[in-house]
Amino acid sequence: MKIAVYGKPFNQSVLPFIRQVFDCLILHQTEIFVHTELNSFICNQPGFSDNHVLFNSYEDIKGRVDVMLTLGGDGTILGTVDIIRDSGIPVIGINFGRLGFLASVNKNDITAAIHALINKQFTLDSRILLQIESAPVVFRNQNIALNDITIHKRDNAAMITVHAFLNDEFLNSYWGDGIIVSTPTGSTAYSLSCGGPIVFPQSGNFVITPISPHNLNVRPIIVSDDRKLTFKVETRNTNYLVSCDSKTETIDSSSVFTIQKAGYHLNLIRLNNESYLSTLRNKLMWGLDARNY
Template sequence: MSPPRPRKLLRASLKRVLVIASNYKPAAQDVARAVVAWLTQAGIEVLPDYDGTLDLSKVVKDVDLAISVGGDGTMLSVARRMGPAQVPTMGLNLGKLGFLAEFTEREVREWIAGRKDLKLEINHRMRLRCSVTRDGEEIIHYALNDAVIAQGVLTRLITLSMKVNDAHAIRYRADGVIVSTPVGSTAYSLSLGGPILTPGLKAFIVTPVAPHALTNRPIVISGDKRLALRVDTPVDEVALVIDGHERVPLAEGVAVHLRRAQRDFLVVSPAQRSYFDLLRTKLGWGENPRLSTPEEVV
């Protein structure tokens, strides 16, 4: 199945907008209040979330757009808090990278004011549905970047058995295992030699962290498969970590079940900007490394 085609986001279609501010960037509160003022001046109803207390999984059903003010981490937090709900989300970047949060403060202000040449589109980004059963209760989390199973502070090898569609695939002995989406392919997995997947692909990357066997390399698995990773090590502190934030302790014999979420996360992007533009400008993709001369080293 081909990925959904991008949809245009029209300024005139907005009736109610959710504005979420990062709790970790002091400037985000002031900028979020400015965004609320711009929207109000444009005659658009606004639902602000300055302190992270709103249940986004419920309120997004009544809005046309969410504006995340912070950075990529804020976008990941918004995606987690939305759960399976869907609403187009625009990221206003106050952070360093701006890979998910692509917009500047000026671009957001001018688009709200009716700037004609800034065309926006809504793109689908695959998410992971991660579930663990404990005491008879299924605990479900959604990851936009990745799900990591690792031991935490101790650097001891753990053993994980992986099944794909209920068939045994591999037994890892490693510091951990990363299961990432195409969005997450440029994050933790990339630093360990994993491939970059373009966003339209529906696939997982399974990347072992410091594997004991040299033949255990990252593998790309079709997004229509179901994965199960079982902890086979009797050690403490093994945990599932969602997008580097939410942590679920795992005991020996417990399995983490992962599959593509039924609903994608909807990201608003400039129509004029390609994914490869992002790779070049944000990650320096394809650039020749420039080694410092001794005179340049301080």
């Protein structure tokens, strides 16, 4: 099996876990591809072999890799979207972060997880992606989001007005700090903290969640993912922010944005001992009562 390992520089405390990952991959005789940014972190560390192939972009791994293994948190998995693109390479994440909805493998279960991966004891969990277009172009070939696309006012600026259209029909004008368009995957991220609902994967919809709306009767809504969303922004300031997952750009007020489902999806690997419901229960601590502690 050919496995690409993706991660960003870490603090020294996680080195033993990274070393364990590479030792397990070598033990299973996998062909290892390592992202250049991660390689710059491990290349001078003791106990790491340089017997691997380096990669940096989509062109380096398309058709050459079977699995993408990420080391970090959910943000690390989000960072793979622009590298994997439409290649169909499935992703599994080992969680070095905190919550870990997407990077669901605990760092204490590395050996068992890699054994299950090599022996193909997993299923693929297909997740839809969002695509944002604008004139002028903003994110270019990095315009795909797994979690959400957000329009947000800058710092302590006055509230903005976002005029929203659904399939070119006027939907609403949102006055407030901004608006979030979330996939079902991203419904447990920023949208959830702003009062949005939890949406199960494969539900076939998006969530539109206002951020601190001025009109309190404005609430999150769910729309079919086959719809096209268009947003026009009014602001008393010269610019505002648009985020595509972890990528953020400053935009002037003349831009119009179109958001719709991307033409391809992302495959997350879910080991056979995992399910979406168990992840929700564990990460959101459902059923636990603080009064018992």
